[in-house]
Amino acid sequence: MVKYVIVGNSVAAIAAVEAIRKHDGDGEITVISDEPYSAYSRPLITYALAGKISEDSIFYRDKNFYYKNKVETILGIKVTSLNTKEKYVTLKDGDEIHFDKLLISTGGTPISPNIRGRDLHGVFTFTKLDDLKRVREYIHQYRVGEAVVVGGGLIGLKTAEALTMLKIKVSIVELADRILSVTFDKKASSIIERSLRKIGCEVITGNTVSEIKGRDRVSAVILKDGKKINCGMVILAIGVTPNIDLIKNTDIKVNRGILVDNHMQTNIPDIYAAGDVSECVDLIGGATRPIAIWPNAYRQGNVAGYNMAGIPKEYTGSIVMNSIELCNIPTISMGLTDPEGDEYEIIEHYNDEKQVYKRIVLKGKIIVGAIFISNIDRGGIYRNLIIEKIDVSSFKEHILKEDFGLISLPKEYRKHLVSGPGLEV
Amino acid sequence: MKRIYIKEDMCIGCRLCEVYCLVQHSKSKKIIKAYKGEYPKPIPRILVEEKGYLSFALQCRHCEDPPCVEACITGAMYRDPDTGAVLCNDIKCVGCWMCIMVCPFGVIMRRKEGGEVASKCDLCYGEGTPVCVANCPNEALEFR
16 A cells, blocks of 8 residues: 655645545545645635635635545644655654655745844735734734735735725835736736726835834835835735755755656655646746746646556646736736747737737747736637647737637647547646 | 537537527526526626637537646636536635636636626536537537
């Protein structure tokens, strides 16, 4: 009987359990996490903060998921070290857990900038369920009326929006010249920036917090240009980095994230890694790097699980992509959205009044990136064209037409999509 | 599992499938009420693509490895263990539209009224033959 151990308990871990159990009903599965909760959805904590969902609906699978899948859980205890030779992990309380197959899916950790005052009461990062509980309690206890969010990326903006819904006056401070600068181009950023201002957020770009002030707890921040913003709370949301603590001092190869082959196995046999902790091939450009997004984590965890259970399955890579709704404006971005160079061609549709923006980035005959604001319907068709590297030159002029669909695609490829029984990867 | 197969050569673009689908997924199941008087306004979970003489009706393919299930951040999207259909649990869905981003067929719609949720073909859950198939006048859809 195979002994599977999974460190981490988010989407990659759950996906691995689901894959293992398809083929191995008897093997022992143990999931270990330092968080004392059943698997929950980290992206949903901003929804819960805003009061859009109850704290109960944050959980990713049914309450009896672990029971049904015969998974033993060790929750609320950190794994402190890993012995790759003798194949065991050591828990904080000293217990040793042996494994035949190990999955490291420890996710990401928020980056903590080196700002003076960073340890003051009232300064938070916001990625975990415990952060939600702490921030909620803090807001309630001190009746926070003003907050500063450092970082204008996805987490920062979703948090800013949630705080605004709680009637807190939010200032967003972003180092780049615009918000969402990594995934959006200027036009897309400006649509969202305007909408954030409309709901009452202040958006400060090209600036950063150089110091957080306060005696017992936060009372203000000082910006790089010397400006002072009074606030009762600071949220640091400048990004996440792979949580690789566990493999330090081991012989597992790591770059920024853990390096894996296309079976999600590390350089050490029987030790796998998946999700935000690992790196994968970016299908655009071919570089290997962490692509910390939910769909990626599921697929990687699932592929790892299959291979751990002895069913060979390959993971071929991913693209950077995201779908978020801000200020009731749905947005999707994928791939290279704002590249520089003559080899790229841009096709755009923009309606300022309706806040509709669509942008397709082409390199030669293939699509390498896209942005959709407000009208995101059928966006997945474009993602498929990117991933499959489909030659779009024969239908390029239709690509942003209102009635663009599978019918616009070359006949053979359309028939392949339409007549089949669905996607098998 | 039983699936809907599309025969584009047989489709005449009449859009009866859309009408039947909308009514099937309405509260009243009455055509006039469904179109004129219900809130949230039901929407069809099938769409007809048309260009010149070519047309076909398209709905969720209930993929073997559904990307929408993988991408769903809430766990709302799931595969029904009994029928194999890919279904969306309205109560869990928060309308993040990750599923729309990854569906290569573009067959997941946004229901905007009465709480934003993803809306997709459920193979007429529990009905036997889906209504789009049963009511297609030219057998352009097949359930087998």
